[in-house]
Amino acid sequence: MPKESNGRTRIHDVARAAGVAIKTVSRALNNEPNVRQDTRERILETVKRLNYHPSLSARGLAGRRSYLIGLIYENPSANYLVDVQHGAMARCREGRFQLLMHQVSGRGEELERDVIGLIDQTGVDGLIVTAPLCQSNELIRTLDRREIPFVRMAPNKMRHRTPYADMDDEGAAYEMTAYLIGLGHRRIGFISGHPEHFASGQRLNGYRKALKAHRIAYRASYVRQGFFIFESGLDAARQLLAMPEPPTAIFASNDDMAAGVLMAAHEMGIAVPDQLSVAGFDDTYIARTVWPRLTTVHQPSYDLAYTAADLLLRVLSSQPAPKPVRLPYRLVCRASTGLTDDSDSHS
Amino acid sequence: MPKESNGRTRIHDVARAAGVAIKTVSRALNNEPNVRQDTRERILETVKRLNYHPSLSARGLAGRRSYLIGLIYENPSANYLVDVQHGAMARCREGRFQLLMHQVSGRGEELERDVIGLIDQTGVDGLIVTAPLCQSNELIRTLDRREIPFVRMAPNKMRHRTPYADMDDEGAAYEMTAYLIGLGHRRIGFISGHPEHFASGQRLNGYRKALKAHRIAYRASYVRQGFFIFESGLDAARQLLAMPEPPTAIFASNDDMAAGVLMAAHEMGIAVPDQLSVAGFDDTYIARTVWPRLTTVHQPSYDLAYTAADLLLRVLSSQPAPKPVRLPYRLVCRASTGLTDDSDSHS
DNA sequence: GGGCAAATTGACAACGCTGTCAAATCCATG
DNA sequence: CATGGATTTGACAGCGTTGTCAATTTGCCC
Incomplete structure (x- = not known):
């Protein structure tokens, strides 16, 4: 009763x-x-x-699982994070799981302790590991040792049995660079992403390959190190634009840095896109709020996260091990890029 | 055995x-x-x-404690959300609680069912209810009926036994308006926030009181309805700037809308701040990424959320009922506002 | 050292669900 | 219409913890 x-x-x-x-x-x-x-x-x-x-508790107790999955991340831009979070959440809700967001800050051993703490305290059934964390061999090994199911989100170089969701960063960067070349640009600056992200290297590769394919010489001085944050884009752009022969276009490895490039241009009185074309990467919210609106690569962050969660849920229901999934990107051409009337261009 | x-x-x-x-x-x-x-x-x-x-599951099932607290939100801007999330998370970690983010979309009965679903499913020990959800009398009543502890975040008009964390929106808007007046502006446009947010009314009040205190006539045509999103700011600004006697300054009720104002100004070739001053509200990330950087009111979102979580944890440990907390704001003057050389200004 | 209240400890029944296995029902076939 | 295998349904025992309440031990006083 x-x-x-x-x-x-x-x-x-x-x-x-x-x-x-x-x-x-x-x-x-x-x-x-x-x-x-x-x-x-x-x-x-x-x-x-x-x-x-x-009740999750009752189901968890009876079924020997927690119906909790953790999403661990480091320090992404807010707009990207929110997309990812909502994508993973959407899939979790469908599966009647709950998502635990978990920001980690440490490195090396501290990172591992942090993640182990999450696992032990919450009893999460599995983990979604975002870049660049999923590139840490130590972390992967620790998770393996604990036999905790996990999936990886975003590109990564390691072979590993666990599935992942990613996109073709190199191809996307190639296409964007080719697009800029198609607009007549020959002096194209590039601001790379955080060196710990595998995607950073991929995007740089795409840029270089596109240059090569179009017989444009690669100039190291046109490539600056950024860190996926606004300020690093601003700094890099200031340097690029102060060069004696500055680029007529700058391709930043994410939108936040591209916004920094726009700010540098505004500060220096350089008109975008008339005197300088600017392209970003990710197509996060910021790309539509800056002026001029950014031409960028649409990265399907929401879908990547949704897919990652989906893969994890499959692993958990012990269906046949799912294969990695590669999602399509899309060039989004807005107002920050245009034809160049640069007459210096040789070759 | x-x-x-x-x-x-x-x-x-x-x-x-x-x-x-x-x-x-x-x-x-x-x-x-x-x-x-x-x-x-x-x-x-x-x-x-x-x-x-x-085991969290066993604890949750047997006892009255899940060590989970839920933060429910509707559709805030990403930058604001992330600040709030991390503030609440920080306090939760200190108390060895976990935070469950929960986005709701419905209205009325659907909203209540959604929240009930969260409570039933996860067995959260308590809830942090952000604006404008914490203004729904129905929701509050439902939570009361379920006897689930909760705190409210952001201003709200209702008297209720539960504690909350907020700031003085009216005072902040008053100060910002007074600041613009101090720069010589007499024709000051205002873009209000989403009408369902109590803060929207407060900010409008602050604007009106400041005008009154400085003997500037209130002109209804200078006040446009916005919805706290970028596009609504863009639309409102286009209208304001197309008026025969356009404002020399526009004060938007949040940064996203202020970014929209900047875009409208750029589109129309209006120089900021020389021909138009623009002010925002919140001081989220976007305020520093647009050009020119936004003068705005710093809302302590992180601290508000941290405080809200702190209040909730106190309620849960059945310490003496904590009092509501009001946190200070701060005017942040950046590059989007300046003196006006408007000579039409009378009175 | 006995007596008594307070402090400490333990036995056992929930909590709300899923896993196991047996019972009931269905359906095709002879 | 009886038979039997397949499908559907149900009774009941946990899952690992906390709440309740009773049993035991402790500390103090006379």
Whole structure:
């Protein structure tokens, strides 16, 4: 005899209302086979009518899992993070999992301790590991040792049994560079990303390959080190634009740095895109809020995270090990790039 | 006789190793009274030695505690959200709680069902309710009925027993408006925030009071409805700037809309701050990435969230009911505002 | 050293769900 | 219409912890 002390609906209430045993409700809810179609529908309808939500704790206790998955990240730009978070969350909700966001700051051993702490304290069933954390061999080894399922998000160089979701950073950077070349640009500056991100190298590769394919000499002085943050883009652009023969276009490895380039241009009275074309990467919110709006590569952050979560959930349900997924990018041409009337261009 | 099938250490193992009953271990771990000092130490030492971590699921099911707190939000700008998230997270970590972010989209009954779903499913110990959700009387009533502890974040008009963290939006808007007036502006446009946010009204009040205090007539046509998003600021600014007698300054109720104002100005070839001063509100990341950098009001989002979490944790530990906390704001003067040389100004 | 209240400890029943396995029902076939 | 295998359903025992309440030990006084 159920007591209504709490006001909370329990599986028992649903079972009674639908005229079945609690186990049958459980089966219907968990998409298990061997429930007759009409029974299943009746139960699901009752569930909705009573606004029933199974308790994670009880499910976790009985099923020996926590229905919690952790997403660990380091220090991404806010816009990127929010996209990722919501993508992963969306998939978690569908699977009736909850997402625990977990920012780590340390390095090396401290990082490992931090992540182990998360695992031990929360009992997460699995982890989504974003770049650049998923490039740490130590971390990977630690997770392996603990036998905790995880997936990786964003490119990475390591071979490993775990699945991942990524995109073709090199191809995207190649295309963007080719696009700039197509606009007539020959002196194209490049601001690279944080050196610890594998994607940074990939994007630089794409830039270099595009130059090469179009027989434009690579000039090291046109490439500046950035760190994926606004200020680093600003600094790098100031330097590039102060050169005796400055670039007519600057391709920054993410939107935040591209916004920094725009600021440098504004400060120096350089018109964009008339005197300087600027391209970014990621297509986060910032690309649409700066002036002029940024031409950039759309990185499907939301979908990447959704996919990563999906892969993890598959691993957890011990379906056949899913394959890595590569999602498509897309060039988004806005107002920050244009034809160059640069007459110095040789070759 | 405990079986080790799972590999995971259970309270039973600790109890056996320490030579006590599981209940005593439970007591020691939860800092309950009535455990002899030496017993407690012996248990805690054993816990550490065996690397024991209690199961959240079991705790949540058996006790009244999940060590989870939920932060519910609707659709804030990414930069604001991330600040809030990290502020709340920081306090949660200190208290060994985990934070569950939960975005809601519905309205009315759907909203309530959504939140009930979170509570039922996760068994969160308490909730941080951000604006404008904390202004919904229905939601508040639902939470009360469920007797779930919660705190509110951001201003709100309702009297209620629960504590909250906020800032003086009206005072801040007053000061910003007065600052613009001090620069010589007499025709000051205002873009209000989303009408469902209490803060929107407060900020408008501050604007109006400042005008009044400086004997500047309030002109309804200078006030446009915005919705706290970039595009609404862009639209509103286009309208304001197309007026026969356009404002010489525009004060937007948040930074995203102020960025929209900047874009409108750029589109129309209006120089900022020479021909138009622009002020924002919040001092989120975007304020430093647009050109010119935004003069704005620094809202202590991180600290507000940290404080809200702190209040909630106090409520949960049933300390004497904490009082609401009001945090200070700060005017941040950057490059988007300047003196006006407007000669039309009368009075 | 006995007596008594307070402090400490323990036995056992929840908590709400899933896993296991047995019971009931269905359906095709002879 | 009986038979039997496949499908569907249900009864019941945990899952690992905390709450309740009873049992035991301790400390203090006479």
